[in-house]
Amino acid sequence: MPNARISLPKAKLSAVLGHLAKIPASLSMTTIQTSPDGLWLYQSGHGLDVQLCFPEARTESRVTTSVNTAALAQMVSVAPGEAVEVEVGPSGLKFGTGGYRASLNGLIVDYDEPPIEAEGGVVVPIAELGRAIRCVRHAVGGVNRPHFRGVQLEFSPGNLRAVASDGYRLARYDLGVDGPLNGKAMLPLKPLDAALGILSTQDGAATLQLHGGRLAVIGEAVRLALTPMGQGLPNVENAIPKSYVAEAIVDPRALIQAIRRVSLLSPQDNRRIDLSFSEQRLEVRGAGDYGEGRDEVPLDTYRGEPLALSLNAVYLYDALSCIEGMARIKISDPRSPIAVEALEDARYLGVIAPILNP
Structure with a gap:
């Protein structure tokens, strides 16, 4: 079978x-396979299998090789122009774009990747799935x-929920x-981050x-x-208060800026800040060994x-960062967790346990 010559968009590749x-792996190799459907990239490691297609690189030649992933990424990044011209052969890759010439040795493999299939599942817009996971990722354990x-x-039935705690x-x-x-499905952080990047x-x-x-x-040109x-989260619903005695509506951007300013002087061990809610304002205070800072944020209601x-x-900064528009902070009592949510979007909820005085 002759080598396959293809052209790929540099930015996307x-x-x-x-x-x-x-993707962590003992031997980070990417298998490349040309086909009439397009160029397929295969990678496995650390609990994540990836099958990704570039349908714009269709060719009648079926050629398969495996190359070092990091070396391939570096060679593509330095190639000139907006498209990368590649010749794929069983023993590796040859690059030729403008005056640039390079080759990357590969392993000759007899590769038949088993398909990743999904039938009758849940269909989700990729952008919405990514947003959901990014909005909860800050609460993942250390x-x-x-x-x-x-x-x-x-x-x-009727819902797909992303949760972290x-x-x-x-x-x-x-x-x-x-x-x-x-x-x-409790998805470990490293392969999940890699999967989100690919998606x-x-x-x-x-x-x-x-x-x-x-x-x-399963997407149109990607399969993960x-x-x-092995172990999922406990019943996190028990951590959410069932009733509240106070509620504040605040601009999260203004509160985030106040947190950034006063937390510079908060203790390094627990990053404690003190919040005082009253009818028209929220006072934010941070104090530690080097001094004290205060700021005021107006409350809408x-x-x-x-x-x-x-x-x-x-914790409060992270919980607010996902919110677009105004934020609602609900308090049950000073010794119980508070709830943070978007005023106009009930899909997101953040819950934070308070720091108790000794």
């Missing part, structure tokens, strides 16, 4: 390879809390899409399916399979008696 290079270090997707804060986002699935290069919708203990994500963690409580500045 470079973005895809950059995300593939982040390396010292491995059981919380992931985002859980929860499938139920580290035990001190919670974030959830309801996509509200209907489908036949029931179940949960960000795609348009349209994707079908999600739980199959064989894995989550399949992620292996969930406030219902309830004046209240004061303490929160981790980073």
Whole structure:
């Protein structure tokens, strides 16, 4: 079979390879396969299998080779022009764009990638799926809390929910899409981040399916399979207060700026800031070994008696960052978690446990 000559858009190829290079694997190799359907890239590692097609690079020649992912990404990034001209052969790749010439040695493989299939799953716009996961990602547990270090997707009739929690804060986002699935998949952070990066290069919708203990994500030109963690989140709904005694409507951008200013002087161990709510304003205070800072943020409305409580500045900053438009902060009492949500979008909810005085 003769070598296949193809032309690929440099920007998209470079973005895809950059995300593939982040997938941890003992030997980071990308398998390249030309076909009448287009150029296929295959990569596996760390609980994530990727199959990605460039349909604009169709060729009748069927050639397969495997090359080092990082080296391929670097060679594409330095190639001149907006398109990358590549000759694919069993023993590797040859680049020729303008005066640029380079070759990359490959492994001769007899490769037949098993298809990742999903039938009868939940159809979700790729952009909405990415937004849902990004909005909850800040609540993922740190390396010292491995059981919380992931985002859980929860499938139920009429809804798909993304949830993350580290035990001190919670974030959830309801996509509200209907489908036949029931179940949960706790997706570990590293492969999930790589999958999101790859999906960000795609348009349209994707079908999600739980199959064989894995989550399949099928788009028009991409197929992903992620292996969930063995243990999911506990019942996080128990952390959400059932009633509230006070509610404040505030511009999240103004509050974020106040948090940034006063948290510079907050203690480094817990990043504590003190919040005092009253009828027309919210006072934000941060104090530590080096000094004290205060700022005031006007409240659009406030219902309830004046209240004061303490929160981790980073947790509140993160919970507000996803909100577009005005934010609603709901307080049950100063010793119970608060709820943060978008005033005009009920899909997102953040919950933060307060810092209690000793």
